[in-house]
Amino acid sequence: MTERSRPRVARLLGIVAYLEDNGATPFSELADHFGVSVEQVAKDIEQLWIVGRPGGFADDLIDFDYDAFDAGIAVITNTQGARQVRLAPREGVALVAALSAMVGAGAAPKAAQTALEKVVAALGEQTVTVLGTSDARAEIVRDLTDAIGRHVVVELDYVDAGDHRTSRAVEPHRIVTIDGGPYLECWCRRANDYRTLRIDRIVTAQVTDEPATTPASGSDGFTLVREYDATICLRRGGRWALEDIPGVVIEDDGELVTATMGVTNEAWLAGRLLSIAPGLISVEPLALRTEVARQALAVLATHGA
Amino acid sequence: MDAATGRAVPEERLLNLFIALTSTRARMTKQQIRSTVYGYDAGMQGGDAKADAAFERMFERDKEDLRRLGVPLQTVVDPADGGDIGYRIDASLATMEPIDVTPAEFAVLSLAVDYWRGAALGADAHQAFLKVASHVQHAATPELPFGARATGARAALGNIAEALHERRAIAFDYASSQSPPSSRVIDPWRIVMVGGTEYLVGRDHGANAPRTFRVSRILGAVRAVGEVGAFEIPAEVPLGGLTPGEIQGTATVALRPEAGHALRLAGTVVGTDGEWDLVEVPYRHLDGVRSDVLALAGAARAVAPPALVEAVTRFAGAAADATRGEVVG
Numbered sequence: 073m074t075e076r077s078r079p080r081v082a083r084l085l086g087i088v089a090y091l092e093d094n095g096a097t098p099f100s101e102l103a104d105h106f107g108v109s110v111e112q113v114a115k116d117i118e119q120l121w122i123v124g125r126p127g128g129f130a131d132d133l134i135d136f137d138y139d140a141f142d143a144g145i146a147v148i149t150n151t152q153g154a155r156q157v158r159l160a161p162r163e164g165v166a167l168v169a170a171l172s173a174m175v176g177a178g179a180a181p182k183a184a185q186t187a188l189e190k191v192v193a194a195l196g197e198q199t200v201t202v203l204g205t206s207d208a209r210a211e212i213v214r215d216l217t218d219a220i221g222r223h224v225v226v227e228l229d230y231v232d233a234g235d236h237r238t239s240r241a242v243e244p245h246r247i248v249t250i251d252g253g254p255y256l257e258c259w260c261r262r263a264n265d266y267r268t269l270r271i272d273r274i275v276t277a278q279v280t281d282e283p284a285t286t287p288a289s290g291s292d293g294f295t296l297v298r299e300y301d302a303t304i305c306l307r308r309g310g311r312w313a314l315e316d317i318p319g320v321v322i323e324d325d326g327e328l329v330t331a332t333m334g335v336t337n338e339a340w341l342a343g344r345l346l347s348i349a350p351g352l353i354s355v356e357p358l359a360l361r362t363e364v365a366r367q368a369l370a371v372l373a374t375h376g377a
Numbered sequence: 378m379d380a381a382t383g384r385a386v387p388e389e390r391l392l393n394l395f396i397a398l399t400s401t402r403a404r405m406t407k408q409q410i411r412s413t414v415y416g417y418d419a420g421m422q423g424g425d426a427k428a429d430a431a432f433e434r435m436f437e438r439d440k441e442d443l444r445r446l447g448v449p450l451q452t453v454v455d456p457a458d459g460g461d462i463g464y465r466i467d468a469s470l471a472t473m474e475p476i477d478v479t480p481a482e483f484a485v486l487s488l489a490v491d492y493w494r495g496a497a498l499g500a501d502a503h504q505a506f507l508k509v510a511s512h513v514q515h516a517a518t519p520e521l522p523f524g525a526r527a528t529g530a531r532a533a534l535g536n537i538a539e540a541l542h543e544r545r546a547i548a549f550d551y552a553s554s555q556s557p558p559s560s561r562v563i564d565p566w567r568i569v570m571v572g573g574t575e576y577l578v579g580r581d582h583g584a585n586a587p588r589t590f591r592v593s594r595i596l597g598a599v600r601a602v603g604e605v606g607a608f609e610i611p612a613e614v615p616l617g618g619l620t621p622g623e624i625q626g627t628a629t630v631a632l633r634p635e636a637g638h639a640l641r642l643a644g645t646v647v648g649t650d651g652e653w654d655l656v657e658v659p660y661r662h663l664d665g666v667r668s669d670v671l672a673l674a675g676a677a678r679a680v681a682p683p684a685l686v687e688a689v690t691r692f693a694g695a696a697a698d699a700t701r702g703e704v705v706g
Contacts, residue, residue, distance in 0.1 A: 077387040078442055082504040084392060086511035089473070093512060105515040106507060123392045125400050126413035152396050156473040156511040160447030163505035165538035165568065166498040170489035173573045174525050181523055183481035184488075191486075191509075194476045199541050200568045203619050220522040231638040235673060248524040249492070252573010257524070275642065309554050315593060316574070318528050324596065326557040343672030347664075349696035361700045368696035370675030377690045 082156075083108070084120055088134070089156040091148040096137075099144045110144075117146055124152045164195045178206030179213060179247045179254030179271060207272035208254040213247065215277045216256055220244045225261070225282040229275040233340045237275070238262065243284035247271070251316075259286040299338060303356045304331045310348030317341075328353060335360065342367050390416025391439055395448065399471065404453040404463030407436065446504070447471075475512035483510070484518045492525040497532035527573075533592050534568065536599040537577055541565040544610070546582065546603040550596040558596060563588070564608040569619050578614055587615045622661040629680040630656050630666065636676035640669055653678065667692065 083106050090105065091097055099113040106113075117136060124133035134154060137147035159167075171188040174180035192198065219226045226244055231237050240262040248255045254271040266289040304314065308329045314320055320333040335341055342363040345352060349368070355361040385393075397414050398405060411417045411432055443450055448471050453463045478486070490506045493499040533549070540547045547565055552558045562582040569576040575592040630640055631653035644658035660666045667688045670677045679686045 076500065077391060078446055079500060079504050079507065080388045081391050081395075081442075081446060082507040084388065086507045089511035093475075094514060101515050105510060105513075119386075119389060120392075123389055124396060126393075126397050126415070128415060153400055153468065154392070154396055155468065155471075156508055157395075157446055157448050157471050158473045159505055159508055160445060160501070161538045161542035162445065162498065162501040162535040163447060163508070165534055166493055166502035167486065167489050167505045169498075169534060169568070169570060169575065170492035170502065170525060170527075171485070172570045173492065173527070174485075174488065174523075176570060176572060179523070180488075180525075181481065181485060181521055183479065183485045187478060187482035187485045190476050190478060190482065194474060197542070198567070199538055200570060201614070201616065202570045203616065204571045204621055206572075217522060231642070235636060235638055235676075237635070237638040246522050246524050248526065249573070250526055251528055252570065273639070275638075308552070308557075311552075311554055322552075324552040324558050329552075339674070340672075343674065346671035346674075346692060346696050347668035349671075349692040349694075349699065352696060352699040355700060364696055365700035367671075367674035368693045368700065371671055371689065371693035372697065374675040374678045375686065375690050375693070377694070 080116075084116055084123075085154060085156045087113070087116055087146070088120065088148060088151050088154050091146055092151055092155075096140060096145050096147045099146060102146060113146070117141065123154075159191075159195060161199070164191070165199055167191050168195070168200045172200055172202040173252040174249040176202050176204065176206060177249040177252050177254040178208035178210065179249045181217075206254060209272075209274075212271060212274050212277050213254070215279050216244050216247060216271070219277075219279045220246070222279075223284045225280045225284055227278040227280060228269070229277075230269060231273045231275060233270075233273075233337060241280075241282075242267070242269070243286050245288035257289065259284070259289075299335050300357060300359065302333055302335045302341065302360050303354075304333075304345065305329070305353040305355075306331070306348060307351035307353065310351035313344050313348045317344075338363050339367075346371070385416035387439075387442075390414070390435075391442055394439055395443065395466065398450070398464055398466040399468045401465055404455065404465045406461050406463045408461075410436070410464070445501075473508050473511065476509050478509065478513055480516045481519055481521075483513055483516075484521050485523075487518075488521065488523055488525045492527050494526065496527055498535055501535060531575060531592060533595045533599045534575060536601065537565050537568060537592070540599075540601045541568070541610075543601070543605045544608055545601045545605050546607060547599050548602045549599045551590060552594045552596055561588075561590070562602065563590070566610045567614040567616075568592075569616060571619055576619055578616060578619075580608070589618050624659045625661055625663070626659070626682065628658050628660055628663065628666045628682065628685050630658060630670060631678040631680050632656055632673075633676040637669075637673055640666075640673075640677065650680075655680065663688070 087102060099110045102113045103110045120134045121136060134152050135150040137149055140147040168191055171184055174184050175188055225241050228240050228242055230240060240260055242258040242260050244256055244258045246257040248257055256269045256271050258267055260267040305328055311329050314331040315322055317333050320331055323330045345364050346367055355364055393414050393416050448466055451465050453465055454460060455463060486506055486509060490502045493502040546562055548562045550558055551561050564580040565577055566579045569578055577590040577592055581588040631650055640656055640658055644656045646654050647657050648655045658666055663685055666685060670679050670689050671692055679689045
């Protein structure tokens with residue numbers, strides 16, 4: 073078997089339903105619509121052709137027009153009552169949670185809100201509630217979308233995770249929701265590299281007329297470089313500060329938890345650790361421990377303590 | 378059919394079973410399914426125990442596949458027939474109603490599939506997309522400059538959603554921040570998303586009270602336990618702990634010039650104190666301002682309220698203690 077059976081059953085029933093709704097349809101249209109190759113569509117129809125009711129006589133089986141099939145066109149002549157089946161609870165929550173994350177992040181096209189409403193209505197019961205609002209400002213998302221569409225450079229005033237405020241010219245490629253947070257994938261002319269910037273840290277965005285010249289990165293995700301691995305032991309009350317760090321592994325040992333993670337920004341992580349300092353048991357390696365100590369002493373000095 | 382073996386592939390058998398059980402007048406017994414539905418027969422007729430066991434395994438797997446596809450399988454017991462269990466599918470309960478989406482909404486749904494790529498719900502999201510696509514006429518899809526992705530697996534979400542739909546209790550181990558990891562039995566009422574973080578709200582059997590759980594803190598598998606239809610979900614699910622609180626007050630923070638940009642964005646500059654800018658920041662929880670001041674590593678100074686000043690110095694002191702002995706240069 074080259075693919076798992078459930079998605080293929082969903083597609084096979086989808087082809088039956090689509091043909092019943094739309095009549096004669098070229099294989100190429102089915103392929104485009106269901107995201108498979110034309111060869112796979114032909115295989116799917118051959119598969120459906122030998123499926124049907126018990127009995128096994130020719131008129132018990134799903135049937136297609138043979139001549140049309142030879143011409144690469146699907147015409148269903150007997151569906152045996154097969155119809156697409158309703159959304160399963162897991163399928164429903166997969167769509168609703170993803171659309172909710174996008175809408176909640178404030179980094180989705182308008183159609184996400186209406187699509188979400190339609191899917192929720194179709195499911196007939198509310199399983200998911202979305203709370204809170206995004207800090208991404210709608211006018212900045214709109215300006216970025218506009219710049220992406222026109223392939224032009226945007227001048228950003230940006231505050232990074234380390235609280236550095238910078239002006240940078242970027243070539244914006246895509247607006248992405250990552251775990252409910254709004255991000256901009258772009259080419260940063262200042263860093264001369266691809267960057268994924270948090271949209272809610274953009275202070276101002278000035279769309280220019282200067283053409284963007286760098287193609288979008290083919291690879292997904294952050295371009296942050298891991299400096300080293302850290303192991304942090306803390307009382308479990310402070311786990312909230314670490315559990316949303318991408319790639320973190322948390323081992324729970326009752327009173328204490330041990331978190332291991334790749335460190336991409338030492339100063340930022342040390343700042344996080346200060347916010348749970350009373351529960352901190354140990355910090356490894358030495359480099360991170362030293363940075364925590366440096367920041368703690370700087371805070372104490374500022375406060376005259 | 379599999380060309381190499383000449384046997385029915387699983388999806389062929391599954392479709393035959395689906396059509397047989399929707400078109401049967403009353404019901405089909407397991408024996409009738411085995412002897413008449415194409416795909417179960419090959420090499421499995423006769424009474425030997427090995428063939429029986431192979432059929433049972435196959436049938437159980439297919440029932441699970443139908444369930445996961447959202448097909449409600451009804452069991453019908455006929456006293457006139459020796460009490461044998463029979464099966465049928467009510468087509469009116471199983472059929473997908475078309476969802477009328479615009480081309481733009483259809484394109485957004487494909488982003489929802491991308492969101493779960495590589496995660497436990499990825500296959501479910503893809504199936505959902507195929508089902509919606511079945512009743513959407515093909516059109517040129519607009520190229521959207523948007524994307525979406527989840528970095529965590531969230532395997533628990535699917536089982537929670539199923540149990541919620543069936544009104545069945547679930548059991549799981551949970552790592553709380555207040556108490557050691559423990560087993561919980563919960564009536565799931567609602568999944569709540571706050572900024573991309575999923576929570577479960579439901580009745581905790583142990584406490585006999587509503588509780589909120591962070592889904593990412595669930596350890597291991599979520600198992601459905603108990604009967605289907607065992608509880609009702611209250612009309613008003615309590616979400617109190619998850620709603621953003623009211624503004625509690627205003628803190629005053631002194632910032633070095635060119636520092637504390639995030640705090641400056643959240644607050645208002647009200648004056649200066651020597652080289653420092655004074656910023657007033659409204660807060661919901663003082664903890665948030667405390668973390669912001671600490672993270673600025675000396676470029677921010679808590680001014681008011683006194684509780685903030687006390688907390689900042691206490692936390693910095695604790696961090697210095699925890700890392701004591703390191704050479705700081």
